[in-house]
Amino acid sequence: MSLELWLGVIVAALGTYLLRLLPLLWMQRHLKRRDGEAEVDALPKWLVVLGPMMIAAVLGVSLVPRTSDPEGWLATVVGLGVTLVVWRKTRSLGWPVVGGVLTFGAVVIVARVII
Amino acid sequence: MADTDMPPPSSGWLTGVREAVPLLGGYLPVAVSFGLISTQAGFSTVETLAISALIYAGASQFLFVGMIASGSPLWLTVALTLLINVRHVVYAPNIAPWLPKSRWWPWLMHGMTDQIFALAHSRLPQLPAARRVGWFFGAALLAWLSWIAGSLLGAAAGEWLTRRWPLLGEVMPFALPALFLVLLVPRITSRRWALALGVSIVAALLCTLTGLTNIGIPLAAACGAFCFYLVRLPAAAGTGGGKRR
Numbered sequence: 141m142s143l144e145l146w147l148g149v150i151v152a153a154l155g156t157y158l159l160r161l162l163p164l165l166w167m168q169r170h171l172k173r174r175d176g177e178a179e180v181d182a183l184p185k186w187l188v189v190l191g192p193m194m195i196a197a198v199l200g201v202s203l204v205p206r207t208s209d210p211e212g213w214l215a216t217v218v219g220l221g222v223t224l225v226v227w228r229k230t231r232s233l234g235w236p237v238v239g240g241v242l243t244f245g246a247v248v249i250v251a252r253v254i255i
Numbered sequence: 256m257a258d259t260d261m262p263p264p265s266s267g268w269l270t271g272v273r274e275a276v277p278l279l280g281g282y283l284p285v286a287v288s289f290g291l292i293s294t295q296a297g298f299s300t301v302e303t304l305a306i307s308a309l310i311y312a313g314a315s316q317f318l319f320v321g322m323i324a325s326g327s328p329l330w331l332t333v334a335l336t337l338l339i340n341v342r343h344v345v346y347a348p349n350i351a352p353w354l355p356k357s358r359w360w361p362w363l364m365h366g367m368t369d370q371i372f373a374l375a376h377s378r379l380p381q382l383p384a385a386r387r388v389g390w391f392f393g394a395a396l397l398a399w400l401s402w403i404a405g406s407l408l409g410a411a412a413g414e415w416l417t418r419r420w421p422l423l424g425e426v427m428p429f430a431l432p433a434l435f436l437v438l439l440v441p442r443i444t445s446r447r448w449a450l451a452l453g454v455s456i457v458a459a460l461l462c463t464l465t466g467l468t469n470i471g472i473p474l475a476a477a478c479g480a481f482c483f484y485l486v487r488l489p490a491a492a493g494t495g496g497g498k499r500r
Contacts, residue, residue, distance in 0.1 A: 141302045148329045149302075152319060152336045153309035159340050161364040164347035164354075171351060186480065189451075191349040192442045193479035194342075195373045196452040197472045199435035200459025202281070206425045216429070223433040224440065233437060237277040240433030245426040 211251035219244035267386030271393025274378060278370050278398050280430025283405040287416060287424070289316055290409020296324035300410040307406035311365065311399060314468065315339040342473045346372040353379040357388045366395025369472070370431065377438045450486055455479025 141149075205212030223240030230236065286307065293303040298320055310316055315336040322332040346367050354360055371394060379387050408416065417424060443449045458478040462471025 141298065144329060145323065148323075148333050149306055149309060149319075152315070152333045153311075155333070155337045156310055156312050156315070156340045156343070157365055159337070159343045160347060160367045161361055163344045164351055164360065164364055167348035167351035168354075187345070187349055189480045189483050190345055190476055191376050192439070192448070192452060193455045193476035193483070194345060194349075194369075194472065195376060195435060195439055195442075196455035196479055197459040197475035198369045198373055199432055199439055200456040200475055201463045201468055201471055202428070202431040202435060203456070203460050204463045206284075206428055212425075216432070219429055219433065220436055223436055227437050227440060233274055233434070234277060236437045237280070237430050237433045240436075241280060241426060241429050244429040244433075245422070248422070248426060 211248055211255060214251055215244045215247035218247045267382065267389030268393030268396075270382075270386065271390035271395075272397045273393075274390075275371070275374065275394035275397045277430050277434045278374070278394075279401050280427040281370065281434075282398060282401045283408075284424045284427045285313055286402045286405025287409035287413055289313070289320075290406040290411070291413025291417070292317065292409075293320045293406070294410045294413070296320045300407065303406055303410045304403060307403050308399075310336070311402060312336075312340050312343075312368065313402075342369075343367060345473075345476075350375050350379055353384075353387060354391075355384045355387055359388050359392065363388075363391055363395055366391075366399050368398060370434075371395050371398055373435055373438050377441075447483065447486060451479045451483035454482040 203216060205216050219240045222243040223236045226239040227236040289307065290300075290303055293306065293316075294300065298306070306316055306319065310319065318339060319332055319336050322335065323329075346369075347364060350372070371391075374394060375391060378390065382390055439452060443452060455475045455478060459471050459475035462468065462475060467474070
């Protein structure tokens, strides 16, 4: 990699880091000015709504299976269903994910044998 | 920033590591793919690792090596890399109210990925303030190291791995939607939230299916937020904030 390309990597890295850092510094100053308010109340309302929407969007993006065939989509739907059921039973973070991934894998394998 | 009243980040870090483990299912296969593509594009293993460690933003890294390999101007490559990463600007302000004073936060912001944000947004409000720095440190460090390790694996043995266990690379990424679903379900506290979150999910899904993955996240989130303000259903009590649970 040439020196020019290394510089490109460093500028991209620094820029990405600042995109993550600067909004935090801005928000911390904003919160300092509104010291004493409850945590959620100190946030601008649009930000309170946007946070969960971003998580929902990341979920939507990650829903598309690596192999986007009927078996992959079937496994996604069944896997999500099992994830939900395990979450309702355990209310934990890890077990629903383990159950979902195992189910997803099993459905993909079985569906490809059958279909 | 004074941090004399805060405990060292070791407090709670193990919980952070443990709770970030599901992320590995999504990180490792993608990082292996990146390592493989990067070396195929002509980057050495060390250069691949440097890109993963320093830029540390999945989609933009693929774009970076792809554009360089195809001979695009460097300034344009860097500009588009940053453009993809602009979505990160809303992450830190969203969790800022739950970040206790500590000199560590500016350094830890390097680890603020889409997935760490989703996890932190849900978990930080539930943790005692004294354990939050440690928790974030543990979760972000595990994710960062797994991304670097996956890139190394992909650069060194990516072709062999994908030939040997093709199904693994297909199944493991399901850990991400499963995790995000678990993080999101408790936020459905009213029909209004359900509708808005549903709109956001479907919009992001459609964007991805039409090849607009990167713009898809902010665009879909904006659609969901717009829906939230537009539709006023009864029992719209949910606030989306962390005090709910």
